[in-house]
Amino acid sequence: MMPEKDYIKTLRNIRQFYERAKYFEWDNEAISEYRNAVETIDKAIEALQDKGYQTPDQCPFCGGNSTLHSAIDEAFWVKCEECGASTQPESTPAAAIARWNCRV
Numbered sequence: 001m002m003p004e005k006d007y008i009k010t011l012r013n014i015r016q017f018y019e020r021a022k023y024f025e026w027d028n029e030a031i032s033e034y035r036n037a038v039e040t041i042d043k044a045i046e047a048l049q050d051k052g053y054q055t056p057d058q059c060p061f062c063g064g065n066s067t068l069h070s071a072i073d074e075a076f077w078v079k080c081e082e083c084g085a086s087t088q089p090e091s092t093p094a095a096a097i098a099r100w101n102c103r104v
Contacts (some may be wrong), residue, residue: 008048008055013065015041052095060103061085068093 015038031073050094056066056078064082090096 001098011045047063054097056097056100059083059085066100068096
């Protein structure tokens with residue numbers, strides 16, 4: 001079974017695809033399915049986050065996907081997979097995610 005953090009990341013990737021796909025030429029039925037899919041994805045992400053799990057937001061610089069990294073469970077940081085931006089190492093995963101998510 002996939003860990004909750006992987007579910008959220010997968011759901012965000014799917015939602016990103018749907019966001020790009022909205023520019024395709026679709027008929028009304030496809031547009032309706034698109035809207036339902038995005039709504040379902042958003043609800044799933046919200047439900048997991050309501051359970052207390054936080055994930056890193058997308059990169060504030062390039063909009064790329066960000067992931068949590070660790071070095072032997074002693075240091076944790078978040079890094080953008082696209083542009084390489086990252087936080088300074090923190091002592092807990094929650095602190096690294098909080099630092100990343102508060103960037104403006």
